[in-house]
Amino acid sequence: MGEADAAAGVPPAQILLARDPGAGWTLVHLDATGAETRRETASEPDVAGRVAYWERLCAPRWVVRSLREIYPPLLAEGVRLRRAHDLLLCHAILRDTALLPRPLTASSAWRRVDPVDPAPQALFELGSTGETAPAGADHLLAQWGAQLEALSRAPDARLDLLCRAESTGALVAEEMTAAGLPWDRAAHERILEETLGPRPVAGGRPVRMAELAQRVGDLLGDPEVPIDSPPRLLRALHRAGILVESTSRWELASEEHPAIEPLLAYKKLARLHTANGWTWLREWVREGRFRPVYLTGGVVTGRWASSGGGALQIPRGLRAAVRADEGWVFVLADVAQLEPRVLAAMSQDRSMADAAQGADLYEGVVRSGAVATREEAKYAVLGAMYGSTTGESGRLVPRLRKVFPRAMALVDDAARIGEDGGVVSTLLGRSSPLPDAGWRAAQSRASDVDAGGADERRARSRARDRGRFTRNFVVQGTAAEWSLLWLAEIRHRLSSFPAAEVPVRASGPVFERAAHLAFFLHDEVIVHCPQEQAEEAAEAVRAAATAATSRLFPGFEIEVPLDLRIAEHAGKGP
């Protein structure tokens, strides 16, 4: 086979790529209607080459079982896919969606199991993703057919958009893992030494921590204070007359004792040392890159989770260690108050959308007259989305009902449905899971004739818990959809950027030599690009946000402003 392929007929619109039960691979060519036009096989060493060939020729939609399984080895061979459909991710969406009266039939073979071993996968080796593995092209074809059939019954294009966005997100995720986040080991070590003191030899306690532990011991009159064990520390605090109920920071902060200040300082340093200290650096940073594994669809709401190195919890104070390559810069962008803006738009609440005009939604809420100060606006809005009923926040929420009735009705309805054991959905149709057996058991126990007050209280409490979950699900999940669209639009725009004149690392992936996405965290992105492309990349990120907004909320005016800057590192200062 070769160039004659192109002449042999119409290029395939889609190619289903399946690992055979034996050793090889099958490429099933499909036309735009989904009909099979041709089938070819490829041996393990040839498959990347065949994929690259067809990708170059006609950029088909690659239909695969799981991009997390097949894309990393392709990227390692320098093969980048433009479009794909991830059957595993879309199975979960189409199986659970409440937008279809008759959703996709669930199949245990397509149930996704969380990875147990985040170790890098060997080339095309199965198993390390921890997922069950239905074999063969025909099995995949049957599932693809079922998913297309389900999509064809959808009342509108939203589910199709969601499946496309989810799949493109999976492409982005693997590309970002392959590229990695540029990480300056020396800068990280400087931060550690400035805060903790010199790197301790033989795994001892860093000097600054040791000094603080000593001071805490002296001030408590307990030189051997077990500072690292919360239960024992709690008893030690009690012996010293500090009658707290836990050792958490918030409770300690309200105490007057002189030992509190060094204790809190110790906890801060201990956190840095254990979570992102020298051990972390050695384990997670290789060749100037931190490579998080993104688990797309890893959260029920559609947010991404991550595995390894606490990728989504990099402390703000450490972001100065995120440094662009020589001659390159970052475009750093995050959305200001994404979730309330999404709520305003999805509920078509014109008054809330008006309050969202400008860079600060909370100031807009103050202007609306609902509350007096920005701080109150923040508590009220967060309380509305999270379901506060008590305290300052709970007190302020009712004021929003008067000013933003549609937005509040949307979240209040979602909460009520959740309390009743029902299912809620995001704007594009990702639906919440049904209550589990324990929840249902608690509810039915409470309605028994001989149910006690404790049973009823427990059932009410669990019902309200679930109400807060579904209340937040619709907002968090739709915000995640906005972010997926944003990512996809950024990727699309960056794909036409020229490669840099001088490769960053000759051995690196192809796309890493051009402007590329390097990090994503719910509502923020980092693009890594040659310095001379920075303005253009920034414009791409802005234009992508505008495009995401109009695709998700067609016909509804809502501002989704970005905080965007171009810098050589991701830290706050210069």
Place this chain on the structure above:
DNA sequence: TCGTCATGCGCG
């Protein structure tokens, strides 16, 4: 000594 659970804290 192993696996599981609870705690506490980092991120949005």
Place this chain on the structure above:
DNA sequence: AAAGCGCGCATGACGA
């Protein structure tokens, strides 16, 4: 013990 959502991870406690 943060009020109110979603996560991951290191640690110590505890039961087997």
